[in-house]
Amino acid sequence: MTLPHPDARLIDAVTGAVVPGTALAAAAGAYAGRTPGVVFLPMPTTVDAVVRYVSAFEAGRPLALLDPTLPAETLADFVDRFEPAVVAGPLPDDTPKGYRFTSDERLGPLWERETPSAAVPHPDLAVLLATSGSTGNPKLVRLSRAAIAANTASIIEALGITGADVTVSSLPFYYSFGMSVLNTHLAAGATVVVEADGLLGRGFWPAVTEHGVTSLALVPSQYEILRRLRFDPAKYPSLHTLTQAGGRLRTELIEDFHGRMKSVSGRLFVMYGQTEAAPRLTTLPADRLTEKLGSVGPAVPGGQLSVRLDDGTESTEPDVRGEVLYRGPNVMLGYAETAADLARGDDQGGLLETGDLGHLDADGYLFIDGRLKRFGKVFGVRLNLDDIEGMLPGPAAAVAGDDKIIVFVVGGAGDATRLRQDLAERLKLHWSGFEVRDIGALPLLSNGKTDYRTLESAR
Structure with a gap:
């Protein structure tokens, strides 16, 4: 998969600078001659960070997207455990042992490993994302290029994303949902407006208006914010689509925002995802939201859902409750806790045991009932x-x-x-x-x- 369509565009909301898809693809040459291996990319919400991400992806370099606010000691632990070849900025002051500090006109400040790691990443490995939040020692989810491509294509189809669409960076790019929004819009030849301040920032809503944003992706807490802000979609004539993932949205809010969007002939899509699925598993069609209220929808195109019962058998029968299982080409290769794990191939075989309890209805629509794990x-x-x-x-x-x-x-x-x-x-x-x-x-x-x-x- 080529990530940026030639017609895709990045727009800096502050400066108005535009980076076309052709320039994004050309940036892949920045990694030529660098130490081979994994690239660590702290991902602030900036155009430069997106360029670094796309250039590494297009260069075929496996890369980890990291929270740029990680404490220095956490970043040091990641570097020690996973032995990346290159760590891009922003960087702490102390360069780790075995690395040299350098700078590149296109990539900015770097730590570059002096000798390649003995653990050679698997050729299918494309993206690494942290899971388990900030507790314990987070594992990295190993996603293949094929998984990223499959989920990107599925979401473009499910949401009907086209080159006419414009989205804005309402979510961090190192978060799997934010990465997916970026990927789908770049691949569809759409426009991504990069605005760092978020919903409560002074520049966010002016950017929505100025650049004609058509879709907005949010997690449940952001819908709570929009409600307090008395969000009125009629104030933003270009905005016709809201999407939601990242946790369960209260039914009251689903009905509320569905009504708000319907009043301007717009749409609300409720989705369900996990980082381990690159990351979206289901999408509830907007035109069936009222009929299927409480559901997160059927599997995305190419995926299959079932539930595992206490006796270990699987079922797709309606109203049978069990652990939600998902099969599809977007499932991760597996987890990584050390550099040696990066050399592993596909441990999952396309099967994701979600850890969620749920049931399907007669139409194959999924309802989440709770969590198996803590x-x-x-x-x-x-x-x-x-x-x-x-x-x-x-x-x-x-x-x-x-x-x-x-x-x-x-x-x-x-x-x-x-x-x-x-x-x-x-x-x-x-x-x-x-x-x-x-x-x-x-x-x-x-x-x-x-x-x-x-x-x-x-x-």
């Missing part, structure tokens, strides 16, 4: 709830709410505001993603373990 999502970032509990004072429990983590603390939460801020600082997320509640005693099962089902019912 994870939650905040602002699209997956967090290990057990790790979060380890950060809490005294007896406590954490459960996943709708795009937030709810913390129950025994015997008084003390300064709940301070506790929320502490969690936010440690996990590099906004404090509004956490809610603290006082509880007299944690409910227990007969085996003495915390009864999380009871806590979840009290959300």
Whole structure:
């Protein structure tokens, strides 16, 4: 797959500078002569970062998209574990042992490995994305070029993206949903407006108007923001499509924004995805949203859904509840925890065990009923709830709410505001993603373990 269509365009919302798809593709030569191996790319929301990403992808270099605000010690751990050949800026001051600091006119400041890693990346490996949020030692999801290409083509088809579309960077590019929005629009020959400040920034909505943005991709917390802003799509005549993924959107908000968009002949698409699927698995057609309210839709083109029952058998029968399984060409190769794992081939065989509980209806539309494993999502970032509990004072429990983590603390939460801020600082997320509640005693099962089902019912 060639990522940028010749007609694609990047527009810098601040300067108005335009980078055409032909120039993006030509930038691949920037990696010629560099140490072979994986490229680490911190991805701030800038045109330069997108150019570095596309140039590495087009050069056939496996690359990891990283949060540019990673603490220096976390980046150092990643470099130590995965032995990248090149690390692009922004960079901390201390160059790691075995690397030299250099600079390139097209790539900016770099750390370049002095000798190639003994672990040679698998030839199918294209993109690496961190999972498990900021807790523990995040693994990297290994995505092949074929998986990226398959999901890009599926989403272009499912959403009807064309060269006439214009989107804006409402999500970080290192986040799988944000990467997918970028990929689909570049591949379709559409326009991507790069605006770094986000929904609450002074420049965001003027950029939507000035550049004729037609589609906006958001996670649930951003829909909460839009509601508080009293978003009126009639103020933005070019905007005809909203898409949602990154966690469960409250039914009330689905109905609300469906109505808002329908009032201007626009559309709302509800989707379900995981980084491990490059990343989108389902899309609920906008014209069936009311009929299928609560569903995340059927599998994207090329994919198949089923559920695994307690006895290990699989079913596609309606209303049978089990672990959601997905098969398709967009499924990851597997995970990586060290450089040696980057040499591995396909460990999954096209099968993704999602860890979510769900059921299908008679039309094959998926409904998510809960989680099998102890994870939650905040602002699209997956967090290990057990790790979060380890950060809490005294007896406590954490459960996943709708795009937030709810913390129950025994015997008084003390300064709940301070506790929320502490969690936010440690996990590099906004404090509004956490809610603290006082509880007299944690409910227990007969085996003495915390009864999380009871806590979840009290959300």
